[in-house]
Amino acid sequence: MSHASTPVIGIIGGSGLYQIDGLKDVTWKKVASPFGEPSDELCFGTLEGQRVVFLPRHGRGHRIAPSDINFRANVDALKRSGVTDLLSLSAVGSLREDLPPGVFVVVDQFIDRTFAREKSFFGTGLVAHVSMAKPVCSRLADAVMSACETLGVAARRGGTYLAMEGPQFSSLAESRLYRTWGCDVIGMTNMPEAKLAREAELCYATVAMVTDFDCWHPDHDAVTVDQVVSVLLGNAGKARGLVKQVAPLLGGHEGPCRQGCQRALDHALITAPEARDSALVQKLSAVAGRVLNR
Numbered sequence: 001m002s003h004a005s006t007p008v009i010g011i012i013g014g015s016g017l018y019q020i021d022g023l024k025d026v027t028w029k030k031v032a033s034p035f036g037e038p039s040d041e042l043c044f045g046t047l048e049g050q051r052v053v054f055l056p057r058h059g060r061g062h063r064i065a066p067s068d069i070n071f072r073a074n075v076d077a078l079k080r081s082g083v084t085d086l087l088s089l090s091a092v093g094s095l096r097e098d099l100p101p102g103v104f105v106v107v108d109q110f111i112d113r114t115f116a117r118e119k120s121f122f123g124t125g126l127v128a129h130v131s132m133a134k135p136v137c138s139r140l141a142d143a144v145m146s147a148c149e150t151l152g153v154a155a156r157r158g159g160t161y162l163a164m165e166g167p168q169f170s171s172l173a174e175s176r177l178y179r180t181w182g183c184d185v186i187g188m189t190n191m192p193e194a195k196l197a198r199e200a201e202l203c204y205a206t207v208a209m210v211t212d213f214d215c216w217h218p219d220h221d222a223v224t225v226d227q228v229v230s231v232l233l234g235n236a237g238k239a240r241g242l243v244k245q246v247a248p249l250l251g252g253h254e255g256p257c258r259q260g261c262q263r264a265l266d267h268a269l270i271t272a273p274e275a276r277d278s279a280l281v282q283k284l285s286a287v288a289g290r291v292l293n294r
Contacts, residue, residue, distance in 0.1 A: 009047075009250050010083035010202070011054045011243055012074070014090035014189060014209075016236035018056045022244050023047050031081055034283040035072040035121070039064055042081055047244060050251035053081045057090075057189060066166045066188035067116050075196040076121070080286040084262070085140060085203045085250050088194075089239050091232060092161065092187040093169070093214035095179050101231045104155040104238070105185050105208040106144050108136045111178075112191040114165045119192035121199050121287050125277025128199065128268040128288075135194045137261050139253065140205035147245035153238050159184035161208055163191035175216040186214050199268075200287045203261040207242065209235040265291045 011020065023045040030041050043054040055074060058064045078086060092105070099105060110132075112119075122128040141157065148155035162178045164170065166188035170178070178186060185208045197204035211231045213220055256262055265288055281292055 006051070007084045007251050007253055008051045008053060008082045009247050010078045010081075010086040011052060012086065012088045012193070013054065013056045013239075014088070015058065015062065016091060016232045017089055017239050018060050018062075020045075020047065020052070020054050020243055021240045023052065023054070031077040033073040033076040033080065035076050036070045038073045038077040039069060042077060044081070048248045050247040051082075052247055053078060053083050069189065071193050071196055072118050072121060075193065075200050075202070076286055079200045079202065083202065085137075085253075086197050086205075087140060087144070087243070087246065087250075088190060088204065088206045089243075090187050090189050090206060090208055091211045091235065092185040092208040093212055094210045095162070095175070095183050095186055095214055095216065097217075099156060099159075099184060099210055101210050101212050102154060102234065103210045104148060104153055104235075104242075105159045105210065106136075106141045106155060106157050107159045107161040107185065107206050107208050108134070108141065108157075109160040110135055110191055110194055111160060111162050111181065111183060112195075114163050114191050116165055117192055119195055121196065121284060123280070125271070125280045126284065127270040128265065129270065130198050130264045130268045132195060132198060134259065135198060136205050137203035137257060137259055139257065139259070140203050140250065143246050143249040144205060144207055144242070146249060147242050151238070151241055151245055153242060159208070161190055161206060162186045164188055170214055172215050175214045178214075179216055185210065198261070198264050201262050201264045201290065203257050203259075207239070209239060211235065
């Protein structure tokens, strides 16, 4: 998709967010990817006049564990569907006293502690190295914060998301360690999602929705499952309102990304053209077609 094309907003929904309110002209479609099966069919529709493509990260009914999510297929399928801007919503635990349950954190950094996932579209036969210094698109983050302010949703701009493998939660020692690293929230799903979005030249932002304090907090053990579920459902309701509010803000954007997200591969490909694996090049037709076909 050219930089002058009308934006198409991709929404990846995390725990508790399996549908979008107000979506019109809804069609669920299976989108084939050379990287395997996405988490579910993709939901195509319009929201406040803006084209939107929605994908439930864990599948409808929350069938897929974090480590089993095919992140490459998800991002590739969204890119093949014309998505230009990708907004990811995820449930997280808080590592800070001043980020209580119910707060949304528009993170701007990640620490990736996952180890059992495919983390790149590239590899032997076509090597590429993209920058992850600034993994979040500031334009998307600005739009999310503006929407939160309009809706009266408590939100914090900036923060570091610690991505753990799971499915178990942290030990107390791990939770305390991550706090010393300056991490703000902890979750299991936004890596390698953010890395793959960058390789696919998508503008990307994460909304980390705090459900509870991680186990470092002295009151952690007193929190019941019912309380966590209550916050989760409340966050999901706010997230649906946020998506409806932010879609037209993102849809009004014209021109290339000022941060360069849409040109992330300009200088990333290392393998000489004559040495590239033709089969891998074909698989990358959607993700990297802009640079491979020039």
